[in-house]
Amino acid sequence: MSLSIDRLAVVGVGLIGGSLARALRAAGVVGEIVGCGRGRDNLEQAIELGVIDRYTHDIADAVRGADVVFLAVPLGAMRRAFDAMRDTVSVDALITDGGSAKGSVVADCREAAPALLSRFVPGHPIAGTENNGVAASFAELYQNRRVILTPLAENPADTVDRVRTIWETCGARVTEMSVEHHDEVLAATSHLPHMLAFGLVDMLARMKENDEIFRYAAGGFRDFTRIASSNPVMWRDICIANRDALSPMLAAFAGEMAELSRLIADGDGDELLRIFERAKASRDRYVDGLK
């Protein structure tokens, strides 16, 4: 399928939205790019960097006349975005997003703008860096990264195909799964680890003599807690958006930790060794090969 976009509207011109705009521009498949956001400085910078051609702070304006709309706002702002665009987005516009949880975004669309459901193909690029804002965006962010699409029953097949082509044009490897399955998989591999890292650092920070504790932390601790430096507002939104999958998984993990504590108190070396060996084998087998 050859891709040609006359006007792309990017709502939320940060790392994710800015990188999509850059990649499509670099591929030469897009005419005009309209940016939308709240921060004027960031949007001015986006123009200077050539990421967008013009901008507005008004979502209803931004999407008018666009044939593709990309929503890259925080999860907590998705419902407002659907609400704002409902009456001005053109009837044949394709809509997709980059949110890290999918069930909540689909619910937001279903409640705020049900007429858009057939043209909204939810998506999640598994990509990012520790930096935010359009200045951090780059055209190669999605090269060889996975993008998960979670098509809806309302989506015609060719609509899903068009969104797939957009991501493939950015160099991504696109797969599809159900909304529910996506949210389970991401809870396990991303949301749960972030909770562990945030929770660990917070617990240590509340200990007495915490500065001394951190002083003796070595390199492994720095790697392990890197994700606790992530954006707190974004993660609050993700937790609440994906609470149905995440909360029970975190409760199960709490049970695992309590059990491990008991095994250590009991000095049950055989069972501890079994757990550590199983974990090391999985980690070596699955994770070292990850891109």
Next chain:
Amino acid sequence: MSLSIDRLAVVGVGLIGGSLARALRAAGVVGEIVGCGRGRDNLEQAIELGVIDRYTHDIADAVRGADVVFLAVPLGAMRRAFDAMRDTVSVDALITDGGSAKGSVVADCREAAPALLSRFVPGHPIAGTENNGVAASFAELYQNRRVILTPLAENPADTVDRVRTIWETCGARVTEMSVEHHDEVLAATSHLPHMLAFGLVDMLARMKENDEIFRYAAGGFRDFTRIASSNPVMWRDICIANRDALSPMLAAFAGEMAELSRLIADGDGDELLRIFERAKASRDRYVDGLK
């Protein structure tokens, strides 16, 4: 203090023991280095690499005539080492170790060889890599790394000073604290994070469709779980050696995770944001500056 060692005995010629031997040899402060261990191939390789001059499999032989003895065996093998060296180590030999927990090693010495307590200065170099064996050792491992000494009431001050000089000669920054405090600090910054990483990977590995779950794990997950690829036997030993500090801390962490699960289920965004912001602030303040 100028350092001169006629004969150094290194019991356990792996990454830790081999690197100490290399660093002291590079500094030109050691005459003969005797290696001791179980694996013949590793010890032959240690000779080929110039790390040691000769070896024996018998600890009683290895320490005979040595003026410094460095114990770098797994924590689970410390008691046997003290027992084996008790009758052959010279009366003025200095003894130190590199174990990751200190209370258990002191207890091992106190029970197996109480007469050695005055000359045994427990130590812990906060250094390491993911690799094991003498082939992984290198003279610069301890450069600018922290070494914690946990002197005993039985240690004369000049005995502690001599051990300090040995580590400073290797380029390390030496600090002192009590055995109990060391074991608390290390439980918090090293042992607890390892339990989280092992426990997380093990839990995900036991989920159905675990290969698909790991397939969608991104870079953050790789960093976060790196320490779950550590040596399972070593970590079983550490858990049991430091059970008094580690087990209650792990139980407290289980409680934190259960509470976080409840906050997410309740959608308590304000409290979640407070936790994540506190964690990010601590992480950014303390950990990014770590060497």
